Amino acid sequence: MILVIRPDASLEQIEHVIERVKELGFTPHVSRGETRTIVGVIGDERKPQTENFSAIPGVEQVLSIMKPFKLASREFHKEDSAVYVGKVKVGGGSLAMIAGPCAVESYEVMDTVAKYVKAGGANILRGGAFKPRTSPYSFQGMGEDGLKILRDVGDKYDMPVVTEVMDPRQVDLVCRYADMLQLGARNMQNFDLLKEVGRAKKPVLMKRGMSATVKDMLMSAEYILAEGNKDVVLCERGVRSFEDSTRNMLDMSAVPNVKGQSHLPIIVDPSHATGRPDLIPSMCRASVAAGADGVHVEVHNCPEKAMSDGPQALLPHQFLDLMGDLRRLAAALDREFWAPEQN
């Protein structure tokens, strides 16, 4: 349920609304839009006192949100939300380019790749220190040593960093090094992890589960929002299908589909979606054209030596070409990639 606050309501009245919502046993979530303040009321709406909400001074309207996700819904927040990752604005008209190697492998590789992606115009650096691998015998990531490298290299190139957290017990540790927490496809419905990152004070990049529906994805985002973390960016990264010429099936319609239902930014990861460098540039362009708030790609200076996902990595020169194309496309659509000058 949402309480639409009167435009002329005083701050005291809004505070009073919030207090009453709590007293009635619900959790309030306040969304201050450009023209309206809205209070999301989360809890069991079958409680008898809910009709009293309309009697609270300052409340103009009480609306029921029919969708199972509430805080993630457009009804709760009409305007597109923007999420800040360090200084970088993601969403609300500003495009993100998240790039870097699949895994943090060494200082040298991280530094080399970061130098190239920064030069190309990437605004967020990625690299996994905890890797979710299909095989227990595959490289599992460098753990805290990898986080330290990622942080150092991010600082060197003045780029915020995003890295995956796989377990609720890792959240504090990863928060000490990262600017954004990545929740991987394999963990999109790890509900304890969702709750834990929901309590963290860092933005979250939540990837779509490999057999999750758009609704499942929005319900998972709701877990994070319901814990108080409003900074969630969704990521379409393809779903499993019968098609075996690509790693996954990229669901490009998820972008406008999510945008119709939710205010949260959504980016696309054509690297994991296709697994094919020959398809990544066109799918990046399609993502921007479809209205995505950014793109996520893997880049490696020597894919044949990469410790994970080498075959899908773009080479540095391919990344530079891609960024040139994407900038031109973005400009034609009256959009732009966030760049440090905008700060």
Ligand SMILES: O=C[C@H](O)[C@H](O)COP(=O)(O)O
């Ligand atoms: O490293 C990245 C992911 O963990 C990777 O895509 C997992 O896939 P794999 O372990 O099947 O190679």
Ligand SMILES: C=C(OP(=O)(O)O)C(=O)O
């Ligand atoms: C493992 C990753 O991707 P996904 O969770 O989409 O498979 C990744 O981005 O490192």
